[in-house]
Amino acid sequence: MGRFNENVKILSSPWIQIYNNCPTLLDYFPGSQNKVFKNIAFIRSYVTEKTKEHQASLDIHNPRDFIDYFLIKMEQEKHNPHGEFTIDNLTITVSDFFGAGTETTSTTLRYALLLLLKHPEVSGMPSMVGGVNFRKDVRKTQQGHSILFLLEKCHY
Numbered sequence: 001m002g003r004f005n006e007n008v009k010i011l012s013s014p015w016i017q018i019y020n021n022c023p024t025l026l027d028y029f030p031g032s033q034n035k036v037f038k039n040i041a042f043i044r045s046y047v048t049e050k051t052k053e054h055q056a057s058l059d060i061h062n063p064r065d066f067i068d069y070f071l072i073k074m075e076q077e078k079h080n081p082h083g084e085f086t087i088d089n090l091t092i093t094v095s096d097f098f099g100a101g102t103e104t105t106s107t108t109l110r111y112a113l114l115l116l117l118k119h120p121e122v123s124g125m126p127s128m129v130g131g132v133n134f135r136k137d138v139r140k141t142q143q144g145h146s147i148l149f150l151l152e153k154c155h156y
Contacts, residue, residue, distance in 0.1 A: 004098075004099055016036075043095050047091045051090060060075075
C-alpha cells in the first residue's frame with residue numbers, strides 16, 4: 001500500500017511532467033522516476049507470487065476470487081496460441097485493479113473529508129473549535145447522516 005501511495009506522490013510531481021516530455025534524456029539522471037519503476041516491479045513480483053500460490057491451491061469447482069477465475073479460463077484456452085489469458089496479462093490486470101481501487105477509494109475519502117472540514121454545517125456536527133468532546137463527535141460521525149454524506153460524495 002505504501003508503494004502505491006509513493007507512486008501517486010511521485011507521479012503527480014512536476015518532475016514526472018519533465019520526464020514525460022523527455023523520457024530518453026532523463027533515463028540517465030537519478031531521480032524519483034527510477035523509484036516508480038522499482039515500485040512497479042515490486043508490486044508485480046508480489047502479484048506474481050500470489051498467482052503462484054493460487055495456482056498451487058487451485059480448485060476448479062470452488063474458485064475463490066478473480067485470480068482463480070482467470071487461471072481457470074487460462075487453462076481452458078491454453079490450446080489457443082494467441083489467447084489473451086496469460087500470466088503476464090493476469091499480473092498486469094490484478095496490479096491495475098488493486099492500484100485503481102485503492103487510489104480511487106483513498107482519493108474519494110480524502111476529498112469528502114476535506115469537504116467536511118471546509119463545510120462542517122453539511123454534516124450536522126458543530127465545528128471542533130473550543131472544548132468540544134472528541135468522543136461525542138466520533139459518535140455523531142458514525143450516525144447515518146454523515147455516512148450518507150460520504151456515500152453522496154462518492155457519486156459527486
